Amino acid sequence: MSGPVLGRRKAGALAAGAVIAGTVAAGSLRTASAADASTFVSGFGLPANLDPHQVYDVPMQAMMLNAYDNLYRYQNDPPQIVPWLAESHTVTPDGLVWEFKLRSGIKFHDGSPMTSEDVVYSFRRMLALGLAPAGAFLKILKPESVTAVDPLTVRFKLETAYAPFFAAIPSISIVNPRMIEPNVKNSDWGKSWLASNGAGSGSYRIIPAGYRPLEYLDMEIFDDHFMGWSHNPKPVRKLACRPTRETSTRVLALLNGSLDCTDNNLPADQVAQINASKIAYVQKDMVMRIFIIRMNNTKPPFDNLNARLCFAHAFNYMGFINDILGGYATRDPYPMPDNLWGIPKDAKGYDYDLKKAKEYYAKAVAQGAPMKRPVELHVQSENEQSVQGAQLFQSDLAQIGINMKVVGNIWPNLTAAAAKPDTTPDMWVHWVSTYFVDPENWVGQMYDSQFHGTWKASAYYKNPEVDTLLRKARTTIKQEDREPLYQEAIRKIMADSPDIWVYNSMQLQGLNKRIKGRRFCTVGQGAEMRWITLDG
Amino acid sequence: MLRFVLRRCILVLPSLFGLLVVTFLLIRVVPSDPAMALAGDAATPEQIERLRQQYGFDRPIWEQFVVYVGKVATLDLGESAFSRRPVAVDIAQRLPATLALTFCALAISVFVGVPLGVIAGLTHNAWPDYLLRVFSVLGIAVAAFWFAIMLQLLFSMELGWLPLRGELSPTMQRPPRVTGFMVADALIAGRFDVVTDALRHLVLPAFTLSLGGLATIVRFTRAGVLDTLQQDFVFYERAMGYRRHRLIWIYVLRNSVTATVTQIGLLFGGLIAGGVVVEAIFDWPGIGSYTVQAILTGDRQVMLAVTLLVGTVYAVVNILIDLVHGLLDPRLMERA
Numbered sequence: 001m002s003g004p005v006l007g008r009r010k011a012g013a014l015a016a017g018a019v020i021a022g023t024v025a026a027g028s029l030r031t032a033s034a035a036d037a038s039t040f041v042s043g044f045g046l047p048a049n050l051d052p053h054q055v056y057d058v059p060m061q062a063m064m065l066n067a068y069d070n071l072y073r074y075q076n077d078p079p080q081i082v083p084w085l086a087e088s089h090t091v092t093p094d095g096l097v098w099e100f101k102l103r104s105g106i107k108f109h110d111g112s113p114m115t116s117e118d119v120v121y122s123f124r125r126m127l128a129l130g131l132a133p134a135g136a137f138l139k140i141l142k143p144e145s146v147t148a149v150d151p152l153t154v155r156f157k158l159e160t161a162y163a164p165f166f167a168a169i170p171s172i173s174i175v176n177p178r179m180i181e182p183n184v185k186n187s188d189w190g191k192s193w194l195a196s197n198g199a200g201s202g203s204y205r206i207i208p209a210g211y212r213p214l215e216y217l218d219m220e221i222f223d224d225h226f227m228g229w230s231h232n233p234k235p236v237r238k239l240a241c242r243p244t245r246e247t248s249t250r251v252l253a254l255l256n257g258s259l260d261c262t263d264n265n266l267p268a269d270q271v272a273q274i275n276a277s278k279i280a281y282v283q284k285d286m287v288m289r290i291f292i293i294r295m296n297n298t299k300p301p302f303d304n305l306n307a308r309l310c311f312a313h314a315f316n317y318m319g320f321i322n323d324i325l326g327g328y329a330t331r332d333p334y335p336m337p338d339n340l341w342g343i344p345k346d347a348k349g350y351d352y353d354l355k356k357a358k359e360y361y362a363k364a365v366a367q368g369a370p371m372k373r374p375v376e377l378h379v380q381s382e383n384e385q386s387v388q389g390a391q392l393f394q395s396d397l398a399q400i401g402i403n404m405k406v407v408g409n410i411w412p413n414l415t416a417a418a419a420k421p422d423t424t425p426d427m428w429v430h431w432v433s434t435y436f437v438d439p440e441n442w443v444g445q446m447y448d449s450q451f452h453g454t455w456k457a458s459a460y461y462k463n464p465e466v467d468t469l470l471r472k473a474r475t476t477i478k479q480e481d482r483e484p485l486y487q488e489a490i491r492k493i494m495a496d497s498p499d500i501w502v503y504n505s506m507q508l509q510g511l512n513k514r515i516k517g518r519r520f521c522t523v524g525q526g527a528e529m530r531w532i533t534l535d536g
Numbered sequence: 537m538l539r540f541v542l543r544r545c546i547l548v549l550p551s552l553f554g555l556l557v558v559t560f561l562l563i564r565v566v567p568s569d570p571a572m573a574l575a576g577d578a579a580t581p582e583q584i585e586r587l588r589q590q591y592g593f594d595r596p597i598w599e600q601f602v603v604y605v606g607k608v609a610t611l612d613l614g615e616s617a618f619s620r621r622p623v624a625v626d627i628a629q630r631l632p633a634t635l636a637l638t639f640c641a642l643a644i645s646v647f648v649g650v651p652l653g654v655i656a657g658l659t660h661n662a663w664p665d666y667l668l669r670v671f672s673v674l675g676i677a678v679a680a681f682w683f684a685i686m687l688q689l690l691f692s693m694e695l696g697w698l699p700l701r702g703e704l705s706p707t708m709q710r711p712p713r714v715t716g717f718m719v720a721d722a723l724i725a726g727r728f729d730v731v732t733d734a735l736r737h738l739v740l741p742a743f744t745l746s747l748g749g750l751a752t753i754v755r756f757t758r759a760g761v762l763d764t765l766q767q768d769f770v771f772y773e774r775a776m777g778y779r780r781h782r783l784i785w786i787y788v789l790r791n792s793v794t795a796t797v798t799q800i801g802l803l804f805g806g807l808i809a810g811g812v813v814v815e816a817i818f819d820w821p822g823i824g825s826y827t828v829q830a831i832l833t834g835d836r837q838v839m840l841a842v843t844l845l846v847g848t849v850y851a852v853v854n855i856l857i858d859l860v861h862g863l864l865d866p867r868l869m870e871r872a
Contacts, residue, residue, distance in 0.1 A: 041706045048618045048833075055620075135580050195621050209710060212629055213619040214829060215821035216702075240706035245816050245825065248685055249701050256693055258700055382832060412834030416569035419581070453581040 037534050038237035040515075043250050043262045044527055045243045046214050049195035050206060052173035053126040056133035058264075058433055062527030066219060066239065068173035068200035069226075071100050071119065072166070074523035077285065078339060079437050081167065085114070085174060085201075085226070095161035095477040102152040106226040108176040108201045116148035121177040123156075125189045136168035136436065161475040163482060167438035170523065175199045201226070203530040204239050217241040227530070232517065234533045254280045254510040260534075262510035264525045267384070268326030274510050284328065285507045287522045288337035288434040290442065291329070293377070293393070293500035298421040298460045301369035308497045310360035310371070311427075312350040314396045315500055319352070324388045325503070332504035335443050335493055339504065341479065342439040342486035347494050349501065358400050374403040378417075378428040381408035386429045389502070418458035431505070432456065434522050439486045444470050447493050461498035544858060548851040552844065556608070559843045560601055563836050569593075573617040573834045608844070614837035618829060623841045627823060631845070632716035633703060634822030637814070638807045640742035645749035646800065652750075653757020653796070654789060660762060668754055675751025680810055684744040684817040691740060699737050701819040708733050741818040745810055749803040756799050760792030767791070794864060801857035805850050 047060035052068055065073075073084040083089075086100040106114040124143040126134050145157040158165060176199040183193035190199075196213070198206030203225045210218025219239040221229075229235055244250035244259065251270050253259035255277050264287075266274075271282045293315065301307035321329050332338045333349015365371050377393065379386040390406040397404045407425070414430070417423045435441050448470040451457035466489050473485035507525055511518070514535040520526040571588035588594050592603065607614060613623040656668040692700040703718055704710065711718075711725035719738075722730035764770065765788060773783050808824075815824035823842055830838035 036707055039707050049620050051620070130583050130586060131575060135583065138580065138583065192621065195619065209713075212821055213621065213626060214826070215630075215819075216706075238707075242702060242706055242819065244701065244819055246819075249688070249817055249819065252688055252693055253700050256696075256700060258706075410832055410834070412569070412573050412832075416572050416834070419569065419572070419584075451580075 040236040043259045051194040061524045065524045065528045066204040067202040070170045098156040109205045115151045116154040119154040122174045164438040164440040168436040260512040264507045264509045266508040287507045289505040291502040296424045304369035306360045306364035307369045313357040316352045328506045329503040344487035375426040378409045378425040415455040418455040421460045459498040544855045555847045613841040618833045618835045630823045641745035644746035649750045649753030653754045656758040657761025672751040672754045745814045756796040764792045801854045804853045
């Protein structure tokens with residue numbers, strides 16, 4: 001049999017019919033996609049789970065600022081630590097005993113009153129779990145050293161003086177033991193249950209049925225929040241978190257109104273497109289998040305100062321910031337955000353200067369450093385910016401005769417490798433965000449040799465003078481006394497050039513124009529919803 | 537028939553065990569540290585070491601494997617280092633979304649692809665055949681992420697007909713979870729607004745995912761029909777005066793789809809793999825995005841569990857395909 005069996009007319013009619021049916025069906029479904037005026041649809045990423053004592057990262061900060069409260073909290077830009085659940089605090093001159101006085105009349109989401117016993121429970125739970133948020137406390141605080149003096153006063157007795165203690169207080173959420181305890185299994189402190197539920201007192205209440213890890217989270221307003229709502233007569237009633245993974249989808253969702261805000265890592269090349277739209281714009285905020293190229297100071301040639309200085313002068317800082325990041329970052333030559341106290345402003349960082357790089361190259365070679373050895377720079381493959389930065393660096397290093405290979409990798413592999421000096425890559429790229437607003441979060445944990453083995457200290461830099469200064473700064477209570485110690489330590493670190501400090505970040509976030517009243521703070525990065533009103 | 541099914545099921549078990557061994561070993565080759573993943577970014581070395589001991593990551597690899605197999609046998613898939621929740625719970629929440637998407641895409645591929653393949657075969661070397669051949673080549677060649685973005689731009693941004701992303705509109709209240717399948721749960725709850733909304737959300741991802749399979753099925757069905765049309769029985773039945781409609785859509789089609797049915801089994805694996813990209817672009821809350829997250833965060837328990845699950849589903853689907861083969865051609869079952 002050859003030739004068409006089905007007649008042309010019939011085949012054509014079938015095809016046309018299918019097209020018409022599809023068009024009619026789709027046409028009847030046409031609707032608007034925007035959310036209503038009391039629902040805020042957020043594109044912020046979600047934390048790994050909802051337990052603020054298990055996870056502590058930027059997405060968790062955003063979630064816990066809405067669902068939980070803390071004794072003190074960071075507000076404003078630049079960040080100030082302000083009383084929140086506590087109305088005041090005292091500390092003994094030796095910095096060992098801290099007392100916090102709670103406000104009265106605070107209620108949890110289940111309506112039960114908050115007392116100092118709940119604060120004690122929260123800190124003991126955090127210490128017992130010993131996970132991420134406990135990092136700042138484990139060495140200086142024992143569970144039995146957190147006690148309730150009276151129903152509204154809680155006392156912390158530290159093992160040793162630790163000045164960043166107060167700065168780290170906002171990282172701990174106060175949870176409701178009456179909701180957690182009935183759900184404890186095998187003495188797990190309710191870990192499994194709280195991973196998918198809420199037990200806080202924050203401005204918004206978690207709706208457990210509206211949660212699927214990393215996919216979506218629904219929260220509703222808590223009318224009885226201790227701060228009240230008189231400052232915002234038309235608050236957001238429902239918060240729908242819908243993280244969006246792909247850049248193209250998140251930008252389209254913002255532009256068609258189905259998302260009120262994107263996450264805070266919008267690529268610079270999307271700014272013009274969003275700003276040209278009628279319903280959205282890009283908000284730019286300086287944050288405290290530094291971009292670093294680490295050098296493994298234990299591996300030749302990076303164990304040689306001149307070699308490190310060669311590399312530090314071979315990176316095109318402003319080319320990277322202006323051309324790749326579109327100018328949306330500030331050059332930060334310090335091992336710490338340049339908008340934080342403790343920076344020695346007189347210290348000069350390194351500039352892009354290939355002539356100087358060549359001079360240091362020659363000096364390093366003269367001292368026997370193996371500058372011809374091929375070196376590796378590991379980048380986070382899923383992050384285009386770090387790949388582009390590495391390629392820029394690679395081309396400049398090639399000009400001075402250094403053979404650098406760019407190696408794609410992922411964050412867990414890199415942090416695991418950084419646990420030992422011999423497995424840490426020659427160089428790798430990462431950011432350090434704000435876990436708490438104190439130099440300890442950056443320079444303290446990055447360059448004190450006692451932190452070797454953690455990803456933050458993966459340069460394996462060791463300078464006994466710097467160790468002494470940083471340890472003294474850690475145990476000195478007053479900021480005015482700590483500041484010169486950090487300044488001195490940073491001067492010495494910069495002279496040793498253990499890493500390449502590139503920029504401090506500018507957060508780019510796409511926002512719908514109906515959002516009013518947003519307040520920004522680098523901790524939480526503008527995700528605190530209680531201030532926001534939606535127009536229309 | 538029962539013996540045939542039992543025999544196939546028993547043969548699947550060593551395959552799955554082999555898959556478990558290979559995956560377990562491969563994941564150990566990756567230099568990530570599960571204790572570090574569990575402890576989080578801000579953890580100290582002491583915290584990490586404590587977790588390493590607590591979860592047994594410091595024990596010999598064979599010991600870890602024996603413990604893991606023992607747990608899997610009791611359906612305990614461990615705890616996700618990332619979400620800190622039982623992996624079985626995470627998967628149970630996400631699997632229905634992936635299955636709904638995959639089976640919808642498969643249904644589109646089959647119920648549209650087979651008739652189109654028949655039409656192409658029947659209009660051999662005429663314009664519908666040319667058109668469908670171009671379509672099938674393009675369908676296989678086009679990248680899913682590009683096609684998805686084009687669909688989003690046209691149907692969500694330009695025409696506003698269909699939602700851009702997600703499984704349900706953010707303002708829509710979810711029905712109580714019974715089966716985990718959104719449409720089924722909405723029907724059980726009598727929430728027809730949710731049914732409509734969920735179906736609308738399903739259209740673009742399902743169509744994107746179906747494209748490659750659709751094109752493949754069109755090609756295989758077309759080839760099968762062309763081959764069958766050359767068989768003597770077709771000439772005989774035409775000569776006997778069988779109605780053309782009955783001849784084509786029953787006798788010719790039944791004899792043409794054997795290769796197509798085999799392809800459907802193979803396609804299923806492709807649809808699950810392709811679902812990773814489609815789920816990411818459309819923010820579809822299935823296991824695809826969960827798996828990507830697990831890979832990026834070095835979440836070993838999830839990687840193992842998902843591999844085992846996908847292997848199991850793939851094996852079950854292929855047993856079903858073998859059964860369909862047997863129904864289409866009973867000689868195969870007799871031989872087996």
